[in-house]
Amino acid sequence: MYQALYRKWRPKTFDEMIGQDSISSLLKRQAAEGKVSHAYLFAGTRGTGKTTSAKILAKAVNCEHPIDGNPCGECFACRSIDDGSATDVLEIDAASNNRVDDVRELIDEVVYPPTLLKKRVYIIDEVHMLTDSxxxxxxxxxxxxxxxxLFILATTELNELPATIISRCMRFDFKRIEPDALAARCRFVANQENISITDEALGLIAKLADGAVRDALSLLDACAAWKNSGEVTISDVREQLGISDNDALVELFSAIRSRDVAKALSVIARIHEGSGDPSVFLEDMISFVRDSIIAKSSDKKDKYLRERFFFSTDAFERIAPLLSTLTSETLLYYASVLEDTLASFSKYNISKKTLLDMAVIKMCDPTMAVSVKAVSARLSEIERRLALISSGVTVTAPAPEVTEPTEAVPQSPIAEPEQRKPFAGYAALRDMLQGEPAMSAVVSKCRMYQSANTITIEGDNFAVGKLKAEPYWQTLRGSIIAIAGNVNIEFSIKKVVSNENDPTITFMEE
Ligand SMILES: [Zn+2]
Known part of the structure; x- marks a missing residue:
């Protein structure tokens, strides 16, 4: 019987685990010294080794001949746990077993000592799915x-777990596995399985797997089964996942950049005729824009960033000329159009291709964007900056960090406090935040002023605290820059008189 690669090559000892070195070495030491806790909580995204670690730990505490904390894999305990026949090791998937009776029944058995093994181990996967009772x-x-x-609880949603449970467990946070480590693991498995694959193809698999070993090995599995020739190549990986080729994306964005609507639409039509999935293509477009924004704002020689790029280094060299003609604001505008389109894919019952066409038209011509206010605010900002430049004032890029209101900010000659006026893009900002009601409510409790190239946000402690921190800060900053261009954003804590029961009241538009 064919066994999936990720099952076949699932690590059987702590030493075989990849990408979670600190966790596996600590667990191994605890097992070796017999200092295993009675309850563990493994938190982290899918495919990062939580269940695998739980199984290894279950074996390690029961193994008859452990080797330096690792299970031997040979004894009765190890073998019965490996083949799933050990009655003292209970694996419960809370996602499918969340009725209180099921769990209570199992927990009732806790009073009985294990029958064949040293410890009775409860592995509860997706534990956050349990009911309150x-x-x-x-x-x-x-x-x-x-x-x-021994209880081993695993979850992908730590924030949904009651604090009382978390505090009674020894907690380990499993991180996404680095692309390097994923690629190395795939290379090892490919060699063992006599799968011939190019480094470039492996690199793409490691990126697309987004830190999950299971996804990486499943992809390798699928590509090896469906490859076109003797060797798995990068185009096999793309084909397997329906990923569009970079050439079509570069062609599309070049057309959008030169506002050639007909050309841009013809690229979409070609992809569609080639039976490409509009959702997949849209996600590729978003990846393209995201990577372009990152590339513009960072050193592309940075190894960390390069490994995470959707594009290969070669492809990146080719898009460099296109990138140099796109400003960050334009890219952020593209990003907002594409994100809206992605949201509307699930919202409206219109052909996805039509929605994609509309997105492309909007990107070709910003004046066609629905949010006219956003565009007019941006235009006025551009005019203002042009005026500043012609009067000899240097227009600076936005500060990377939030400028504390107490810190003195270098003032441009015309940025006198009395010249500050209500931020013209306030309504546009509220428009852009329509999809974020909670954040929009916080913004509605703040006043915003504009002076030279600084936007000042005034609000009470709570509102300012919220807006300065994630998850709001990136969205807020991105939206303001999309509306007003490169501006500094400052916060000022002030009591803002507001009707907090009615967040639709805005204080900007007297
Ligand atoms: Zn053993």
Whole structure:
């Protein structure tokens, strides 16, 4: 029977784990010294090794001949856990077993010592899916667990877990696995399996897997099965995932850049005729824009960034000329159009190709964008900056960090405080934040002023605190820059008189 690569090559000892060195070495040491806790919580995104680690730990505590903390893989305990026949190791998938009765039944068995192994191990996957009453049953056991019991809870959504559960467990945060480590693991498996694959193809698999070993090996599996020739190439990987080729993207964005609507639409039509999926192509366009924004604002020799780029280094050299003609504001504008389009794919019952066509038309000509206010605000800002430049004032780029209101900011000659006026793009900003009601409500409690190339946001402690921090800050900054161009953003804590019960009231437009 064919066994999926990720199952076949699932690590069987702590030493075989990849990308979670600190976690696996600590667990290994605890097992070796017999200092295993009674409850562990493994948190992290999918495919990062949580369940694999849980299985290894279950073996390690039960193994008859452990080797330096690692399970031997040979004894009765190791073998019965590996083949799933060990009755003392219970794997519960809370996603499908979340009724309190199921869990209570299992937890009731805690009073009985293990029958064949040293420890009874409960591995509860996706533990955040348990109901409140199931959590209470679990909590009671976690408070006074018998010494022969080991709980290993795993979750992808740590924030949905009650604090009382978290505080009773030894917690490990599993991080996404670095592309380097993923590629190395895939190379190892490919060699063992006699799969011939180019480095470029492996590199793309490692990027697309987004830190998950399981996804990387499943991709390798699929590509090896469907490859066109003896060797898996980068085009096999693209074909397997329906990813568009870079050439079409470069052609499309060149057409958009030169506002050639007909040409741009013909590229979309060609992709569509070639039975490309509009959703996949849209995601590729978003990746293109995101990478372009990153490339513009950073050193493209940076290894960390380069490894995460959707494009290969070669492709990047080719798009460099196109990139140099696009400003960051334009790219942010593209990003907002594409994100709106992505949202409308699931919202409206219109052909995806039509929506994609509309997006391309909007990108070709910003004046066609729905948010006319956003554009007019931007235009006025451009005029203002042109005036500044012609009067000899240097227009600076936005500060990378939030400027604290107490810190003195170098003032441009015309940025006298009395010249500050309400931020003209306020309404446009509220428009852009329509999809973010919570954030929009916070913004509605703030006043915004504009003076020279600085936007000052005035609000109470709470509102300012919210806006200065993630997840709001990036969105706020991106939106303001899209509307007003390169501006500094400052915060000022002031009591703003507002009707907090009615967030639709704005204080900017007297
Ligand atoms: Zn063993």
């Amino acid at each position: 199931a959590f209470n049953a679990l909590l009671k056991t976690l408070e006074e667990p018998p010494e022969y019991v």
